[in-house]
Amino acid sequence: MQITDTLAVLFVDDHDAAIDWYTKLFGRTFDRRPMDPDAEWDLGDGRGVQVYLDPARAGGHDVVLGVPDLDSTLSELHNVVTAFERDRHIAWLPCTQNTSGGLDAGGWWWRYDLAPHDDGTRVTLTYDWADTPAAIREQIGGLPAVPPTFLDESLASLDAAVRSGR
Incomplete structure (x- = not known):
């Protein structure tokens, strides 16, 4: 999968204060306001930071990955379950399909363990x-590819899915 752009979207409950803080951090005002209520800084090389007013999600974030062909990219992504025991754990390897039709792991894995x-x-x-090849590390801009807060959001998403019965 080729990633061409990355954008960190940071949810805030005080938009003006966040704009002031990031303006000081980057030493300049934002580059654009694609929609209300956000402000976005271009950090070059296809990277950026956006602050977005969303009090309910304040402190959280999204990471937006740009790819040249979304349909093609989505068809390339496969999660291969490597361990599963109902109500105990699930582990998986994110993979892409190779030219022979098989799946190649990217070199990283994820796991949820559940305990009463x-x-x-x-x-x-x-x-x-740990097993992610250097070429992939360089392509996605270093590892981990997600900030530590992503882990909290992942657990919150799992919680929401379980509570809603999805």
Whole structure:
């Protein structure tokens, strides 16, 4: 998968304060306001930061990856489950399809472990990028490819999915 652009979207509850803070951090005002209520800084080489007013998600973020051909990219992504025990754990390898039709792992894996805890379930998310080849590391701008807060968001997404019955 070829990634051409990355954009960190940071959710805030005080848009003006966030704009002031990032203006000081980057030493300049934002480059554009693609839509209200956001402000975006271009950091060069297809990278950027956007602050977006969303009090309900303040402190969270999204990472937007730009690819040259979305349909083609989506058809390339495959998660291969490597371990599964109902109500205990699931692990998977993100893979792409090679020219022979087989799947090649990118060199990283993810795992959720579930354990009873009080009146609920404790979920532990583990990931490992150790086997990711240097070429892939360079292509996505270094590892980990997601900030630490992504882990919290991943667990929140799992929680929301479980609570909604999806």
